Amino acid sequence: MDKASKIYIAGHKGMVGSAIHRKLLKEGFSNIITRNSADLDLRDQQEVAAFFASEKPDYVFLAAAKVGGIVANNTYRADFLYENLQIQNNVIHNSYLNGVKKLMFLGSSCIYPKLAPQPLKEEYLLTGLLEPTNEPYAIAKIAGIKMCDAYRDQYGCNFISVMPTNLYGYNDNYHPQNSHVLPALIRRFDEAKNQQLPEVVIWGTGSPKREFLFADDLAEACFYLMQNYDEQGLVNIGTGEDLSIKDLALLIKKIVGYEGNISFDTSKPDGTPRKLMDVTKLHSKGWKHKIELEEGIALAYKDYLTKNN
Numbered sequence: 001m002d003k004a005s006k007i008y009i010a011g012h013k014g015m016v017g018s019a020i021h022r023k024l025l026k027e028g029f030s031n032i033i034t035r036n037s038a039d040l041d042l043r044d045q046q047e048v049a050a051f052f053a054s055e056k057p058d059y060v061f062l063a064a065a066k067v068g069g070i071v072a073n074n075t076y077r078a079d080f081l082y083e084n085l086q087i088q089n090n091v092i093h094n095s096y097l098n099g100v101k102k103l104m105f106l107g108s109s110c111i112y113p114k115l116a117p118q119p120l121k122e123e124y125l126l127t128g129l130l131e132p133t134n135e136p137y138a139i140a141k142i143a144g145i146k147m148c149d150a151y152r153d154q155y156g157c158n159f160i161s162v163m164p165t166n167l168y169g170y171n172d173n174y175h176p177q178n179s180h181v182l183p184a185l186i187r188r189f190d191e192a193k194n195q196q197l198p199e200v201v202i203w204g205t206g207s208p209k210r211e212f213l214f215a216d217d218l219a220e221a222c223f224y225l226m227q228n229y230d231e232q233g234l235v236n237i238g239t240g241e242d243l244s245i246k247d248l249a250l251l252i253k254k255i256v257g258y259e260g261n262i263s264f265d266t267s268k269p270d271g272t273p274r275k276l277m278d279v280t281k282l283h284s285k286g287w288k289h290k291i292e293l294e295e296g297i298a299l300a301y302k303d304y305l306t307k308n309n
């Protein structure tokens, strides 16, 4: 990519897309194309075809998707499968038709089998059954990886796939039902602090371990890989470090300044005991994360406060 390259960020208003947008602007890229979903519905084949034919981007970051936590994934199973397939089919196929030089497809760690060994290596893709609650979403993401590879094989397209771990950061989704665990905990501790509640109840035992990456770090990785990685298959993006939900809750409690108690509702399910990315491949390509969890949560909480007060 050079500074004059025409770069389309699909999903530029989302947490990931907005972080990639900030990174490109910081690096001096000025020929960036964006569209709100109200102006360009990426599920619509004809709209997307017309957009690509008229704009002819050189590079594409595909960060538009229907995204949500476990409840949303499990409730809107048809929407998660249909909308994500539509979006990625339209963007990937039209990138091929219009000679896009390079495309980056963003997947997720849920593409790996539910019982895959930990940490999750790229080679574990399609070696076992998926977690049922987010299977439709994962199937769409796996189709996206395979689509990038098939267009590379058949048409020589330089389309790459990256699999970020759990993300958090600016512009995150704090919806009371549809958000991921980290933003959900930020919201709940902040509300408990403001309402002076004696206790915050956390689902499960608190023992499952999870990994989290600040979205601006992800954007750094995407920018780096867009210039230094041209392979088929996939590459994980994470920190390679995890912590228990209990330790995460204690950290968020401290950052938010909540003084009540934490308790665990062990009648609720725990989910997968551990979900950690193997980042050996990413490190071997020359990239490592910079923002540690405590610093990142403090930044995310500040952003949450500016938008919710």
Ligand SMILES: NC(=O)c1ccc[n+]([C@@H]2O[C@H](COP(=O)([O-])OP(=O)(O)OC[C@H]3O[C@@H](n4cnc5c(N)ncnc54)[C@H](OP(=O)(O)O)[C@@H]3O)[C@@H](O)[C@H]2O)c1
Pocket (backbone or CB within 6 Å): 010, 011, 012, 013, 014, 015, 016, 017, 036, 037, 038, 040, 041, 042, 043, 062, 063, 064, 065, 066, 067, 087, 106, 107, 108, 109, 163, 164, 165, 166, 167, 168, 171, 172, 173, 180
């Ligand atoms: N968040 C995570 O923890 C996480 C973890 C791993 C991977 N990822 C991946 O990163 C990517 C981006 O996730 P995110 O967290 O940034 O999600 P997000 O904040 O919900 O943003 C999604 C973006 O996609 C756009 N979009 C959705 N449907 C669209 C449509 N039909 N037409 C046009 N635009 C549409 C949204 O636009 P509107 O808001 O205007 O609808 C929004 O800008 C996804 O591929 C996701 O799988 C995320």
